Amino acid sequence: MSNSIEIQEPKGKLGVLIPGLGAIGTTFVAGVESILRGYSLPYGSLTQMGTIRLGKRTENRVPAIKDFVPISDMKDLVIGGWDIFPDNGYEAAKKAGVLKESDIERVKDRLEQLKPMKGVFDNKYVKKLHGTWIKEGKTKMDLAEQLMDDIRNFKEKNNVDRIVMVWCASTEIFLKQDPVHQSIDAFEKGLRENNDAIPNSMIYAYAALKSGIPFANGAPNLTVDVPVMMDLAKENGIPIAGKDFKTGQTLMKTILAPGLKARLIGLNGWFSTNILGNRDGEVLDDPESFKTKEESKLSVLEYILQPDKYPDLYKDFYHKVRINYYPPRGDNKEGWDNLDIFGWMGYQMQIKVDFLCRDSILAPPIVLDLILFMDLAKRAGMSGIQEWLSFYFKSPMTAPGLYPEHDLFIQLMKLKNTLRHMKGEEPITHLGLEYYD
Numbered sequence: 001m002s003n004s005i006e007i008q009e010p011k012g013k014l015g016v017l018i019p020g021l022g023a024i025g026t027t028f029v030a031g032v033e034s035i036l037r038g039y040s041l042p043y044g045s046l047t048q049m050g051t052i053r054l055g056k057r058t059e060n061r062v063p064a065i066k067d068f069v070p071i072s073d074m075k076d077l078v079i080g081g082w083d084i085f086p087d088n089g090y091e092a093a094k095k096a097g098v099l100k101e102s103d104i105e106r107v108k109d110r111l112e113q114l115k116p117m118k119g120v121f122d123n124k125y126v127k128k129l130h131g132t133w134i135k136e137g138k139t140k141m142d143l144a145e146q147l148m149d150d151i152r153n154f155k156e157k158n159n160v161d162r163i164v165m166v167w168c169a170s171t172e173i174f175l176k177q178d179p180v181h182q183s184i185d186a187f188e189k190g191l192r193e194n195n196d197a198i199p200n201s202m203i204y205a206y207a208a209l210k211s212g213i214p215f216a217n218g219a220p221n222l223t224v225d226v227p228v229m230m231d232l233a234k235e236n237g238i239p240i241a242g243k244d245f246k247t248g249q250t251l252m253k254t255i256l257a258p259g260l261k262a263r264l265i266g267l268n269g270w271f272s273t274n275i276l277g278n279r280d281g282e283v284l285d286d287p288e289s290f291k292t293k294e295e296s297k298l299s300v301l302e303y304i305l306q307p308d309k310y311p312d313l314y315k316d317f318y319h320k321v322r323i324n325y326y327p328p329r330g331d332n333k334e335g336w337d338n339l340d341i342f343g344w345m346g347y348q349m350q351i352k353v354d355f356l357c358r359d360s361i362l363a364p365p366i367v368l369d370l371i372l373f374m375d376l377a378k379r380a381g382m383s384g385i386q387e388w389l390s391f392y393f394k395s396p397m398t399a400p401g402l403y404p405e406h407d408l409f410i411q412l413m414k415l416k417n418t419l420r421h422m423k424g425e426e427p428i429t430h431l432g433l434e435y436y437d
Ligand SMILES: NC(=O)c1ccc[n+]([C@@H]2O[C@H](COP(=O)([O-])OP(=O)(O)OC[C@H]3O[C@@H](n4cnc5c(N)ncnc54)[C@H](O)[C@@H]3O)[C@@H](O)[C@H]2O)c1
Pocket: 019, 020, 021, 022, 023, 024, 025, 082, 083, 084, 085, 096, 119, 120, 121, 122, 126, 129, 167, 168, 169, 170, 171, 172, 200, 201, 218, 219, 220, 244, 245, 246, 247, 248, 278, 279, 280, 358, 359, 360, 362, 363
């Protein structure tokens, strides 16, 4: 055993602040409450249902992750958030149309208590939405200060020691890095001068990091993926993570592609299309928001298949991703994939995937795990980008100059080895030492 890292105990309540109490936000809260009341189990959550092997296979040490590392108990979560519509959690969950009425009704009292604070919103960054529950302020700095007041009030009112923020609000238009994102001084000047290159999500992230709160980004927005946020995170000892929850079609891609590559099966093309009819789908119907999502979805295969290392198998494969807004489907998305692959002697084959998926059912356990692991990271003194949480993201953030790891199985190994390292256990390499004297 190597030395373990000192980790503060998770004492008291853990606050959770969610910008965006829509489909994912409300399904998350309804799910947590249903689990606490014994109506369901925390399916899909590694922190709640996962185990971790320690030492050699012969040692038979396989504790539950939640018994191995000191994470908060689900019953200690106090959840609040912001939205740009005033609906409480009960009304918003009904509108989102993810859960059956009976599942909403039995946690109605909890959902009704979830009253969003007024959001920071400029429709320039999410063209399809016209919010009615929004803060007023002369400058973006005024708005950031109002968010910091909200955070302070939430902390006092609920008597919480620590808070984590997870962005579950809509996807913003595609933005590139700008000089205003390069340093804290430039960014703060930009906030005071209402610089256009600072979207809503960055105002929340700035407020979180200035308040000492870890920030995880569930959308593909640039948000914390810029130098100023990395500097703020490092300076104040705060973990950040992102971006874009890995659910649905991309989850399938990062399960299938590593398998094809492991067997050196070639790929000519991968065509992916989706129909979905929820608000996320409506927002993504705007070409500028779609561009942000498309960039996030497209990068996955390049990194897993490494065409530069395997040109005979993967050079010039054709990759196309489509998202079609189709209201009749509501939240029950359907994603089709067609893979044109080839094997021995170049013979062609095809794989068809038809995933009748529910994105807002796949995302909440990710939200839960991120909250608990980001809080753990903070208590373990880990700051800046948490690459070990790449497992949860379509477009994992990395330290500058590194490429992201997309293979789900490598990501899981990295996550578990990080937990082992925190506790002073040896990483598991699967090396076959039994063959040697
Ligand atoms: N559903 C998934 O599985 C999935 C997967 C990956 C990423 N995402 C991303 O997660 C986000 C949430 O998805 P969803 O399905 O819950 O969408 P949704 O549209 O149901 O919910 C988003 C909520 O954010 C609110 N909002 C928008 N801008 C805001 C702001 N500036 N401040 C506060 N609230 C704001 C909207 O009013 C809405 O209620 C989206 O960006 C989506 O692209 C979703």
